[in-house]
Structure formats: C-alpha cells, structure tokens
Amino acid sequence: MSVDADTVRKVAKLARIAVEDHEVDPFARELSGILDWVTQLQEVDVTGIEPMTSAVPMRLKRREDTITDGNRRDDILANAPDAREGFFAVPKVVE
Amino acid sequence: MTDLTALTIADARYKLRAKEFSAAELTEAFVATVDGGDALNAWCEKTPDLAREQAQAADARLAAGDAPSLCGIPLGIKDLFCTNGVRSQAGSKILKDFKPPYESTVTSNLWADGAVMLGKLSMDEFAMGSSNETACYGPVISPWRRKGDETKLTPGGSSGGSAAALAAGQAMATTGTDTGGSIRQPAAFTGLVGLKPTWGRCSRWGIVAFASSLDQAGPFTRTVRDSAIMLQSMASIDEKDSTSADIPVPDYEAALTGDIKGKRIGIPKEYTIDGMPAEITRFWEEGAAHLKAQGAEIVEISLPHTKYALPAYYIVSPAECSSNLARYDGVRYGQRAELSQGDGITELYEKTRAEGFGDEVKRRIMIGTYVLSSGYYDAYYTRAQKVRRLINRDFEQAFEQVDAILTPTTPSPAFGLGEKSDPLEMYLQDIFTVTVNMAGLPGISVPAGLSSDGLPLGLQLIGKAFDEANLLNTAYALETALDFSATPEKWW
Structure with a gap:
C-alpha cells in the first residue's frame, strides 16, 4: 500500500476535507489502489519528452487592460450562505 | 398528428x-x-x-x-x-x-x-x-x-x-x-x-x-x-x-x-481489451466494412501509448480537479456546514467540504492533492504530462496517414x-x-x-x-x- 493512514490525514488536511477516524482506512485502501495502478506509467520511456501543458497548441490571448464588468455586489453576494452589510461573513479569523 | x-x-x-x-x-x-x-x-x-x-x-x-x-x-x-x-x-x-x-x-x-x-x-x-x-x-x-x-x-x-x-x-x-x-x-x-x-x-x-x-x-x-x-x-x-x-x-x-x-479510415489495433464481448468487435468490423463500401480506404494503424492514457488521465484530471474545486469553501456560494462553538475558518472549510462533497469527489481531490504535493509532483504529475505528450504524438503520426x-x-x-x-x-x-x-x-x-x-x-x-x-x-x-x-x- 502506497498510502498509509498518516498520509490520508495529511492529504485531507491539505485539501481541507475533514475525515472521520472510521473513514481513514477505507480512503487509504482506495487511494493506494488508484496510485498503485497509475505507477504503470513508470515503465514508459519519457527521456527528452516535454510535458504537455495545453490540449491544443495556442498562444494565450491578450486584451486591453480595461474594466469590462463590475458594480455587481448584490449579485455576487446573492448566493452566499452568510452575507451581512455588503460583505461575506465568516467566523472570526483574528484573535 | x-x-x-x-x-x-x-x-x-x-x-x-x-x-x-x-x-x-x-x-x-x-x-x-x-x-x-x-x-x-x-x-x-x-x-x-x-x-x-x-x-x-x-x-x-x-x-x-x-x-x-x-x-x-x-x-x-x-x-x-x-x-x-x-x-x-x-x-x-x-x-x-x-x-x-x-x-x-x-x-x-x-x-x-x-x-x-x-x-x-x-x-x-x-x-x-x-x-x-x-x-x-x-x-x-x-x-x-x-x-x-x-x-x-x-x-x-x-x-x-x-x-x-x-x-x-x-x-x-x-x-x-x-x-x-x-x-x-x-x-x-x-x-x-x-x-x-x-x-x-x-x-x-x-x-x-x-x-x-x-x-x-x-x-x-x-x-x-x-x-x-x-x-x-x-x-x-x-x-x-x-x-x-x-x-x-x-x-x-x-x-x-x-x-x-x-477518405482513409484508421483502425487502431490497440483498441481492444481482455474480456470485451465478441459482438463489439463484430460491430467494429461491420462499421469499417460499411465505410469501405462507400469508397473509404481502411488502414490498420498503431497508437502505441493507448494503454497509458487512462492512468495518465487519473493523474492529470484529479490534479486539475483538486485545484478547480478549491473554490468550494462555504463562503461565497452553496452550502455551509453547521459549526460548533469555537470553530474557526479552518473548521468551516473542512466541515463544509466533508459534508458537501461525495466520496468519489473526495477521492479525486485527495489523489490530485497527493500527486501535486511536494516530493511527488515530478514522479506523478510531470511524468503524466510527458506521457500525455506521447499519446498526442501517436495521434499526430496517425493523422499523417488517415483522415x-x-x-x-x-x-x-x-x-x-x-x-x-x-x-x-x-x-x-x-x-x-x-x-x-x-x-x-x-x-x-x-x-x-x-x-x-x-x-x-x-x-x-x-x-x-x-x-x-x-x-x-x-x-x-x-x-x-x-x-x-x-x-x-x-x-x-
């Protein structure tokens, strides 16, 4: 198994997903299964091959650096689980 | 009517x-x-x-x-x-x-x-x-x-x-x-x-x-x-x-x-797996025969890196998914988990994402986070992108011969x-x-x-x-x- 319980906890922490104790072992098994399967890529000779970073060769477009949209505060807040006085509201982050 | x-x-x-x-x-x-x-x-x-x-x-x-x-x-x-x-x-x-x-x-x-x-x-x-x-x-x-x-x-x-x-x-x-x-x-x-x-x-x-x-x-x-x-x-x-x-x-x-x-139609020999029903192969052959009957030329081709496409995909796509789905934080839209007394912003993220995502999505976010994490990036993600280039090259070469x-x-x-x-x-x-x-x-x-x-x-x-x-x-x-x-x- 390439992924142990500690690794699951570490990765879940990085991904900001709370994991209950009873979920750790099943996740470790499943993630190991997937990662063990993808290790078959190790048998491919990739010497001198550039990583492919775009599905289709294209140059990123440029445009004038001007404002195209804005003044839509209420639209933006409309879907927030908690919005007050024109702001997103979250638990206190500074002691 | x-x-x-x-x-x-x-x-x-x-x-x-x-x-x-x-x-x-x-x-x-x-x-x-x-x-x-x-x-x-x-x-x-x-x-x-x-x-x-x-x-x-x-x-x-x-x-x-x-x-x-x-x-x-x-x-x-x-x-x-x-x-x-x-x-x-x-x-x-x-x-x-x-x-x-x-x-x-x-x-x-x-x-x-x-x-x-x-x-x-x-x-x-x-x-x-x-x-x-x-x-x-x-x-x-x-x-x-x-x-x-x-x-x-x-x-x-x-x-x-x-x-x-x-x-x-x-x-x-x-x-x-x-x-x-x-x-x-x-x-x-x-x-x-x-x-x-x-x-x-x-x-x-x-x-x-x-x-x-x-x-x-x-x-x-x-x-x-x-x-x-x-x-x-x-x-x-x-x-x-x-x-x-x-x-x-x-x-x-x-x-x-x-x-x-x-028109030249390529038939890649690698597109078959163990246990594939014979009728699928039969339909495939019939399809090729139909195209031939209409004047197309059938050409056997090879796409040698085909078998690596799926494992490479299961590195590239979870990596991109872990990054794209980082936006679901319970702050700007969607569902926020109920918090307990004393919970801070980290608990808000962690509980919201634990409750809001299903198991398959969690698995993929975690795989993506793992393959992009320090120490594993080159072994998994960079290698998968190199294999992706080889898959792409297979097709480029094939399309020199076929339409x-x-x-x-x-x-x-x-x-x-x-x-x-x-x-x-x-x-x-x-x-x-x-x-x-x-x-x-x-x-x-x-x-x-x-x-x-x-x-x-x-x-x-x-x-x-x-x-x-x-x-x-x-x-x-x-x-x-x-x-x-x-x-x-x-x-x-």
Missing part, C-alpha cells in the same frame, strides 16, 4: 416553418413527456414556465421569417452549465440551491438562436463518474432495459440525465460535457449520437470546471445532422474564455454530403445500477474515449446496433483537431449505412 416528441431537429425545423404545428405546441408536448417521465429521475430542475415564454418568443420570430435552425426547439441542459436564475448545482450538495446571476456562453448561444429550455439534467457530481450514480439527486435510470429483464440500468455518465431524457423523448436534443468520455459513453449506452468537439471549440465560460485542460461541451442528438445543427450554435469564439479557439466556425450542416470516397479513426465507444453495453462498486472498475469505462480528451481531439459516438441483450452499442470516430466538419460527414456516412432506428420500449 405525428408524435412531436419523436421528431428530429431537422424535421421539426421544416414542420415549424410549414406551420404543421407551433413552437408553443411543440413545447407543450415535451413539457408533458417530461412530467410523465419522473420514474427515470433525469431532470433535477424543470422550467416549464420559462420554456413557454421562450416558445412564444420563438413563434413570433418564426412568423417574422429568417429564424435560426434552433428556433423553437426544446432542449434539456446538463446541470453543469450555469443558467441565469435557474438552479445549477453540478450534481453536488455543496452547490445546493446555487442560482447563477449569469448565463454560460454555450447556453447563451442556444437561447440567442431561439432554443427553448425545458430544464436541467442530472449528472454525476462535478461530472466525476461513468454511471450517474454519484449525482446528489440519486441515480438516473436508463429508459433501456435488457430483453425480458427489469433490472435498472445506468444511462452512463457523467451526462446521464442528458442521455436518458433524450432517449426517452423528453427533449429534442440535450447538452453534455465530456472530460474523459462523459458525452460519448452515455450516448453509446442509449442509442444516441454524442459529439465531443475539439478542446477550445465551445467556450467553457460559465460551465462548472472539473479538469480545465480536458473539459469540453457538446451535444446529444438523435441524428448526425442534428449534431451538426447543435454544434453550429454551441461553438463560438468567446472573449470570456481565453482558451476558446480563434478559428471561424464553419457551416457544419453544409459539410454533410455523405461522400467519403477516398479519421474508427473504434468502439465503450468496452461493454450499459450495466446495472450498483454493479460496479470498485472505482478502478468504473474508470475502465472510459478506456476508449479518454485518449481523445488527452489529445484534445474531436470524437463522436454513433449508434452501431443492439447487443444480444437488446442494448445499444456505439462506434466512435475520432477526427483531426478543429475538423468537426469532416468528422461529422464521416459519421453521417456511417450513420446512413448502419441505419440504426431502435428506441426503448416505454415502461416508465
């Missing part, structure tokens, strides 16, 4: 103009089949009032003359497309009741051409799945059943609602998205035509992102001609998506001559709900389709015939980048020769 819900777009386009019926009548017929089809669980949001309004506007436009092909055509839209003021949840609990204050470019194009929205269609959560079983709305049930058997089958995924609704006559065409096979596999499972255009052909703006270098929108239709009509409207050059290709959209329908004389490539769409017909519980087994569904996404190419699934169990099977044609016109024409020739006309027997 003929059954309005069985018509193709091309037929309805003619009949609307011949005043055989109005757009309002056409929409009413579909609203009724949508309402009568709840047993399939294909729709997650119905918008009959909006549909009636749009149909009325379409009638006015038709009366004025010179209306676009899609004017008055009732469509279903995959839940992944953001639709203004209409719930768009991407099949996920974490986006519960999200109503976008904007419209995706693809759907904007459809409405500008006069199309009518019947509602939103269920899908695997964030398009991660091949059976629609990860949808927060519960699985969609295929209108197709095995001969003499009432087992509930999957319509495929992730665009399962789009496939089931169209196959059941609940829309005249539907939209889907395809990251690894999510249009072509469900189309094959339900006897429909499913097109994944070249990456960059349809704007991704306003489509909930899963894996940005692989995602592409496309249509589900009953015929190849309808596919051309839908793509004509969906494709555009979009300033809002910097990766939308600056290539003019040609007239796709005009390309459907059916003439494929002298299109013919393969089966899936390694099996539709399976029963709950039959595949192992994630890896489910991933294998995409083995013949995922290569196309990795290379950014266009692919189309055309119904080939029925399996011995009475279930549809599809054949896939793969084309050159941005050559949808020729791909659609080859598919049109294949469709004409195969002459598939089976529909599911109504039980719902």
Whole structure:
C-alpha cells in the first residue's frame, strides 16, 4: 500500500476535507489502489519528452487592460450562505 | 398528428416553418413527456414556465421569417452549465440551491438562436463518474432495459440525465460535457449520437470546471445532422474564455454530403481489451466494412501509448480537479456546514467540504492533492504530462496517414445500477474515449446496433483537431449505412 493512514490525514488536511477516524482506512485502501495502478506509467520511456501543458497548441490571448464588468455586489453576494452589510461573513479569523 | 416528441431537429425545423404545428405546441408536448417521465429521475430542475415564454418568443420570430435552425426547439441542459436564475448545482450538495446571476456562453448561444429550455439534467457530481450514480439527486435510470429483464440500468455518465431524457423523448436534443468520455459513453449506452468537439471549440465560460485542460461541451442528438445543427450554435469564439479557439466556425450542416470516397479510415489495433464481448468487435468490423463500401480506404494503424492514457488521465484530471474545486469553501456560494462553538475558518472549510462533497469527489481531490504535493509532483504529475505528450504524438503520426479513426465507444453495453462498486472498475469505462480528451481531439459516438441483450452499442470516430466538419460527414456516412432506428420500449 502506497498510502498509509498518516498520509490520508495529511492529504485531507491539505485539501481541507475533514475525515472521520472510521473513514481513514477505507480512503487509504482506495487511494493506494488508484496510485498503485497509475505507477504503470513508470515503465514508459519519457527521456527528452516535454510535458504537455495545453490540449491544443495556442498562444494565450491578450486584451486591453480595461474594466469590462463590475458594480455587481448584490449579485455576487446573492448566493452566499452568510452575507451581512455588503460583505461575506465568516467566523472570526483574528484573535 | 405525428408524435412531436419523436421528431428530429431537422424535421421539426421544416414542420415549424410549414406551420404543421407551433413552437408553443411543440413545447407543450415535451413539457408533458417530461412530467410523465419522473420514474427515470433525469431532470433535477424543470422550467416549464420559462420554456413557454421562450416558445412564444420563438413563434413570433418564426412568423417574422429568417429564424435560426434552433428556433423553437426544446432542449434539456446538463446541470453543469450555469443558467441565469435557474438552479445549477453540478450534481453536488455543496452547490445546493446555487442560482447563477449569469448565463454560460454555450447556453447563451442556444437561447440567442431561439432554443427553448425545458430544464436541467442530472449528472454525476462535478461530472466525476461513468454511471450517474454519484449525482446528489440519486441515480438516473436508463429508459433501456435488457430483453425480458427489469433490472435498472445506468444511462452512463457523467451526462446521464442528458442521455436518458433524450432517449426517452423528453427533449429534442440535450447538452453534455465530456472530460474523459462523459458525452460519448452515455450516448453509446442509449442509442444516441454524442459529439465531443475539439478542446477550445465551445467556450467553457460559465460551465462548472472539473479538469480545465480536458473539459469540453457538446451535444446529444438523435441524428448526425442534428449534431451538426447543435454544434453550429454551441461553438463560438468567446472573449470570456481565453482558451476558446480563434478559428471561424464553419457551416457544419453544409459539410454533410455523405461522400467519403477516398477518405482513409484508421483502425487502431490497440483498441481492444481482455474480456470485451465478441459482438463489439463484430460491430467494429461491420462499421469499417460499411465505410469501405462507400469508397473509404481502411488502414490498420498503431497508437502505441493507448494503454497509458487512462492512468495518465487519473493523474492529470484529479490534479486539475483538486485545484478547480478549491473554490468550494462555504463562503461565497452553496452550502455551509453547521459549526460548533469555537470553530474557526479552518473548521468551516473542512466541515463544509466533508459534508458537501461525495466520496468519489473526495477521492479525486485527495489523489490530485497527493500527486501535486511536494516530493511527488515530478514522479506523478510531470511524468503524466510527458506521457500525455506521447499519446498526442501517436495521434499526430496517425493523422499523417488517415483522415479519421474508427473504434468502439465503450468496452461493454450499459450495466446495472450498483454493479460496479470498485472505482478502478468504473474508470475502465472510459478506456476508449479518454485518449481523445488527452489529445484534445474531436470524437463522436454513433449508434452501431443492439447487443444480444437488446442494448445499444456505439462506434466512435475520432477526427483531426478543429475538423468537426469532416468528422461529422464521416459519421453521417456511417450513420446512413448502419441505419440504426431502435428506441426503448416505454415502461416508465
């Protein structure tokens, strides 16, 4: 198994997903299964091959650096689980 | 009167103009089949009032003359497309009741051409799945059943609602998205035509992102001609998506001559797996024979890195997904978990994401986080991107010899709900389709015939980048020769 319980906890922490104790072992098994399967890529000779970073060769477009949209505060807040006085509201982050 | 819900777009386009019926009548017929089809669980949001309004506007436009092909055509839209003021949840609990204050470019194009929205269609959560079983709305049930058997089958995924609704006559065409096979596999499972255009052909703006270098929108239709009509409207050059290709959209329908004389069709020897039913190989051979009979030349080709496409995909797509789904934080939209006394911002994120995401999405986010994490990045992610280059190179070399490539769409017909519980087994569904996404190419699934169990099977044609016109024409020739006309027997 390439992924142990500690690794699951570490990765879940990085991904900001709370994991209950009873979920750790099943996740470790499943993630190991997937990662063990993808290790078959190790048998491919990739010497001198550039990583492919775009599905289709294209140059990123440029445009004038001007404002195209804005003044839509209420639209933006409309879907927030908690919005007050024109702001997103979250638990206190500074002691 | 003929059954309005069985018509193709091309037929309805003619009949609307011949005043055989109005757009309002056409929409009413579909609203009724949508309402009568709840047993399939294909729709997650119905918008009959909006549909009636749009149909009325379409009638006015038709009366004025010179209306676009899609004017008055009732469509279903995959839940992944953001639709203004209409719930768009991407099949996920974490986006519960999200109503976008904007419209995706693809759907904007459809409405500008006069199309009518019947509602939103269920899908695997964030398009991660091949059976629609990860949808927060519960699985969609295929209108197709095995001969003499009432087992509930999957319509495929992730665009399962789009496939089931169209196959059941609940829309005249539907939209889907395809990251690894999510249009072509469900189309094959339900006897429909499913097109994944070249990456960059349809704007991704306003489509909930899963894996940005692989995602592409496309249509589900009953015929190849309808596919051309839908793509004509969906494709555009979009300033809002910097990766939308600056290539003019040609007239796709005009390309459907059916003439494929002298075209070279590649048959890749690697597109077969152990245990693949013999009937799939038989349909594949018959498809090639049909194309040959119409004057095409059949060429054996090799795509040597095919077997590595799926494992490379399961590094690249989770990596992109872990990054794209980082935005679901319980702050700006969607569902926030209930917090306990003393919980801070970290608990808010962690509890919200634990509650809001399903298991498959969590697995993929964690795989993505792992392969991108310090110490593993080069071994997994960089290597997968190098393998992706080799897969792409295989296709480039093949297309020096051939105009299109013919393969089966899936390694099996539709399976029963709950039959595949192992994630890896489910991933294998995409083995013949995922290569196309990795290379950014266009692919189309055309119904080939029925399996011995009475279930549809599809054949896939793969084309050159941005050559949808020729791909659609080859598919049109294949469709004409195969002459598939089976529909599911109504039980719902």
